[in-house]
Amino acid sequence: MTAFPTAPAPHGPHARRVGWVMTQVLLALVPGALTALAVRGPGVAVNLALCLGTAYLCEAGALSLRKRPLGPALRDGSVAVTGVLIALALPPWLPWALPVLGTAFGVLFAKHLYGGLGQNPFNPAMAAYAFLLVSFPVAMTRWPAAAAAWDGALAWKAWIGADMAWDGLTGATPLGHVRTQLALTHTLFEIAEQGGPPGARAGLLLNLAYGVGGLYLLARGIINWRIPLAVLGALALCAFSFQVIDADRYPSALFHLTQGAALLGAFFIATDPVSASTTPRGRLIYGAGIGGLVYLIRTFGAYPDGFAFAVLLMNLAVPLIDRLTIPRPYGTPDDA
Amino acid sequence: MVRVESARYGLRGGLALQPSRPEPALPFEEAPLPPLLILPLQSRAGEAALPQVQVGERVLRGQCIARLAGPWDAALHASSSGAVIAIEPRPVALHAAILTVPCIVIRTDGADSALPRLPPCDPALMDRVAVLKRLAEAGVVGLGGAVFSTAAKLACAVAAEVDTLILNAAECEPHIRCDEALLSHQAERIAQGARALAAFLGKPQVLIGLKETLDSAPLEAALTAVGMDEARIVRVPARYTAGAEDILIRLLTGREVPRAGLPTDIGCVCLNVATVAAAGDALLRGEPLTSRIVTVIGPGLARAANLVVRLGTPAADLTAACGGYTDQASQLILGGPMMGLALPDDALPVTKASQALWVASAAQLQAPQAVQPCIRCGACVEVCPVRLLPQQLHAYARSGDAAALEAHALDACIECGCCDVVCPSQIPLVQTFRDAKTELAHAQGQDHRAVWLKSRFEARAARLEQLKTLRENRHQSARDQLRREDPRARLARLKARRQTDDTPPKEGAP
Ligand code: SF4
Ligand code: SF4
Numbered sequence: 001m002t003a004f005p006t007a008p009a010p011h012g013p014h015a016r017r018v019g020w021v022m023t024q025v026l027l028a029l030v031p032g033a034l035t036a037l038a039v040r041g042p043g044v045a046v047n048l049a050l051c052l053g054t055a056y057l058c059e060a061g062a063l064s065l066r067k068r069p070l071g072p073a074l075r076d077g078s079v080a081v082t083g084v085l086i087a088l089a090l091p092p093w094l095p096w097a098l099p100v101l102g103t104a105f106g107v108l109f110a111k112h113l114y115g116g117l118g119q120n121p122f123n124p125a126m127a128a129y130a131f132l133l134v135s136f137p138v139a140m141t142r143w144p145a146a147a148a149a150w151d152g153a154l155a156w157k158a159w160i161g162a163d164m165a166w167d168g169l170t171g172a173t174p175l176g177h178v179r180t181q182l183a184l185t186h187t188l189f190e191i192a193e194q195g196g197p198p199g200a201r202a203g204l205l206l207n208l209a210y211g212v213g214g215l216y217l218l219a220r221g222i223i224n225w226r227i228p229l230a231v232l233g234a235l236a237l238c239a240f241s242f243q244v245i246d247a248d249r250y251p252s253a254l255f256h257l258t259q260g261a262a263l264l265g266a267f268f269i270a271t272d273p274v275s276a277s278t279t280p281r282g283r284l285i286y287g288a289g290i291g292g293l294v295y296l297i298r299t300f301g302a303y304p305d306g307f308a309f310a311v312l313l314m315n316l317a318v319p320l321i322d323r324l325t326i327p328r329p330y331g332t333p334d335d336a
Numbered sequence: 337m338v339r340v341e342s343a344r345y346g347l348r349g350g351l352a353l354q355p356s357r358p359e360p361a362l363p364f365e366e367a368p369l370p371p372l373l374i375l376p377l378q379s380r381a382g383e384a385a386l387p388q389v390q391v392g393e394r395v396l397r398g399q400c401i402a403r404l405a406g407p408w409d410a411a412l413h414a415s416s417s418g419a420v421i422a423i424e425p426r427p428v429a430l431h432a433a434i435l436t437v438p439c440i441v442i443r444t445d446g447a448d449s450a451l452p453r454l455p456p457c458d459p460a461l462m463d464r465v466a467v468l469k470r471l472a473e474a475g476v477v478g479l480g481g482a483v484f485s486t487a488a489k490l491a492c493a494v495a496a497e498v499d500t501l502i503l504n505a506a507e508c509e510p511h512i513r514c515d516e517a518l519l520s521h522q523a524e525r526i527a528q529g530a531r532a533l534a535a536f537l538g539k540p541q542v543l544i545g546l547k548e549t550l551d552s553a554p555l556e557a558a559l560t561a562v563g564m565d566e567a568r569i570v571r572v573p574a575r576y577t578a579g580a581e582d583i584l585i586r587l588l589t590g591r592e593v594p595r596a597g598l599p600t601d602i603g604c605v606c607l608n609v610a611t612v613a614a615a616g617d618a619l620l621r622g623e624p625l626t627s628r629i630v631t632v633i634g635p636g637l638a639r640a641a642n643l644v645v646r647l648g649t650p651a652a653d654l655t656a657a658c659g660g661y662t663d664q665a666s667q668l669i670l671g672g673p674m675m676g677l678a679l680p681d682d683a684l685p686v687t688k689a690s691q692a693l694w695v696a697s698a699a700q701l702q703a704p705q706a707v708q709p710c711i712r713c714g715a716c717v718e719v720c721p722v723r724l725l726p727q728q729l730h731a732y733a734r735s736g737d738a739a740a741l742e743a744h745a746l747d748a749c750i751e752c753g754c755c756d757v758v759c760p761s762q763i764p765l766v767q768t769f770r771d772a773k774t775e776l777a778h779a780q781g782q783d784h785r786a787v788w789l790k791s792r793f794e795a796r797a798a799r800l801e802q803l804k805t806l807r808e809n810r811h812q813s814a815r816d817q818l819r820r821e822d823p824r825a826r827l828a829r830l831k832a833r834r835q836t837d838d839t840p841p842k843e844g845a846p
């Protein structure tokens with residue numbers, strides 16, 4: 001007789017681990033991060049370093065305060081993803097304290113106060129971004145003009161928070177530019193005649209880079225198609241409908257899909273599993289809600305882009321969405 | 337011509353665990369007669385069968401050695417000739433657990449002498465009660481792992497007047513390839529059994545769910561040979577859980593078995609092809625069930641094979657027949673990687689429920705990992721074949737919220753394990769669900785018992801009523817049939833039957 005060790009079923013195959021999944025997400029962000037560095041200058045790298053460092057420090061601090069083992073949580077990479085997403089969402093000319101403050105807020109308040117990984121109702125990266133935007137609206141909308149992006153001296157002054165006049169060195173983002181021009185009763189046609197919004201090419205490039213990363217995640221089965229498709233679909237549908245109504249005042253779907261945080265948001269932010277809906281139909285609703293809100297905020301709201309607020313608002317709705325979209329289990333009549 | 341078509345309805349969730357192309361065939365042979373046979377008196381939860389033999393008594397192959405009280409309960413037979421040396425409790429693999437239950441132990445004498453076969457009991461000629469009795473007496477049970485009495489299942493099907501007979505040839509776990517051997521080497525047994533059962537059920541539509549990577553030609557030929565041209569072979573994806581009864585029914589017919597119900601509620605009865613072959617043997621050849629095909633496979637063995645195994649053969653004799661263990665052997669698993677049961681040793685016997693013996697290497701097994709919190713990634717939701725929300729179930733099971741578990745349909749979980757193996761946080765989901773089900777049943781113990789007693793009483797009354805109707809119908813239907821039938825067709829049928837009876841039984845060696 002030969003004896004064998006036993007274990008409960010299932011016996012295989014090997015599952016993916018959280019750490020592997022997060023590594024893939026980080027990998028998929030590489031093209032986007034490199035493009036951001038190229039078009040926005042050295043500030044992107046500084047933000048990345050500050051956010052990542054703060055994220056890890058805060059995670060370790062929170063875990064030891066909560067008396068949890070450090071190893072597994074630090075190794076699973078989820079906090080790195082949060083840090084990187086915050087960094088990529090921030091403008092490059094920020095006093096150094098802001099990325100630190102924002103990340104600390106995201107990790108400590110939005111994540112650990114609710115019980116850590118898997119428990120947070122709000123997307124920590126977007127909570128951090130919204131916190132900074134509301135508290136430091138001026139610094140948070142200071143985007144360098146294309147010519148000044150790689151100016152080291154200016155960047156340095158920005159990081160140390162030097163008191164100086166930034167006018168003339170900064171430029172609006174394409175979304176912001178269109179918004180201001182429309183507010184001055186220019187038409188889109190006139191804007192296009194003047195060569196289009198400055199920085200539109202860079203914005204397009206950046207979005208394409210995030211799109212490539214997103215397709216990689218889809219192809220590897222890391223994220224599901226439902227949320228990104230619903231976000232982009234709803235955004236495009238809204239843009240298209242309004243453009244049909246008045247093409248002079250409402251930019252095209254293509255413009256909306258390739259500017260601002262569109263693809264970064266659809267593929268990397270809205271898909272944060274913890275704070276998103278988990279039912280198949282719920283994900284479509286959740287994604288469509290984000291896409292629709294982004295459009296509304298961009299078009300009628302007080303901010304040029306609205307991913308953070310759209311995601312946070314839909315996070316609020318997740319418990320309700322989940323409850324209303326429980327799939328019908330096999331063998332249950334429709335009305336049950 | 338038998339129609340071969342692809343499944344009309346979609347498969348939800350599940351996992352692609354198998355190669356999408358046909359695998360090289362395994363050798364198909366008879367396992368050597370073991371010195372010792374261990375036959376458990378219990379095959380599923382419930383009462384143990386009553387021994388019909390005593391210690392020291394000589395038994396012949398096919399001799400009934402134990403039976404249960406119910407009229408449709410399957411009997412147990414000696415699977416070879418020899419002497420009963422003990423009737424004692426021994427550990428056996430029963431319903432996803434190792435339990436110690438009374439077993440009859442037979443020391444074989446090597447002669448393998450058999451009892452004379454019973455006369456045929458062709459459903460085309462005999463009444464339904466006789467057919468059901470024969471199936472129970474011959475010990476025919478579901479060989480797809482459920483080991484539910486086939487007579488009881490068919491009695492239900494008759495009472496519900498089902499319109500569809502489904503043959504399950506969609507085995508979908510890796511390493512389980514016993515039906516594959518049956519289909520390519522003994523397709524005529526399946527066809528004969530299918531014809532007999534179709535006649536018994538009053539000519540329902542016959543659908544055969546065949547895994548798409550298996551060759552349909554032998555079965556097509558066999559079905560045509562027995563005149564079952566109207567049967568349809570439906571190719572189903574080689575994807576895990578396609579072969580689960582409820583899932584296959586939906587895949588083939590679009591109907592869903594009600595949550596607290598049975599396939600007969602929606603007009604279907606579903607039998608594994610091996611069960612159908614065994615039923616055919618019992619009815620047309622008068623042979624009780626004493627052997628089954630078991631796939632013996634894995635990198636932990638010198639070679640792999642599909643073996644025709646006498647019931648009660650210890651696992652060790654089968655691994656020895658496959659050249660013994662290699663140094664890669666790391667676990668001995670009865671069944672496949674998803675639902676198989678890890679055996680603590682190889683002295684445990686093969687039962688009617690055993691489909692495969694898989695000697696796994698460490699590389700094939702999931703190494704134990706630290707469990708992390710659920711990140712709500714939804715991977716489990718995507719793969720659940722019955723559309724549950726495993727992550728919600730898990731949360732409610734942990735907080736012990738019985739009402740929420742009920743609302744999220746824990747009872748519909750088929751414990752397939754798909755959610756478990758895709759979870760990046762390594763949460764033991766299936767284990768949690770099994771425990772929660774047990775606990776719920778326990779908590780509702782009091783009212784459950786009352787309900788159970790009531791249902792038993794009602795079932796008995798229904799059974800008696802059923803028997804009465806069947807008896808009343810039998811003469812009438814036989815007369816009707818003879819009257820309806822064209823005299824020439826009748827002659828042809830009788831001739832055909834004589835031929836079937838003359839063909840030597842093909843049990844065993846190909
Ligand atoms: S697969 Fe695991 S981690 Fe993902 S939602 Fe399901 S239970 Fe949670
Ligand atoms: S074990 Fe249950 S919950 Fe998990 S996938 Fe299978 S049926 Fe769904």
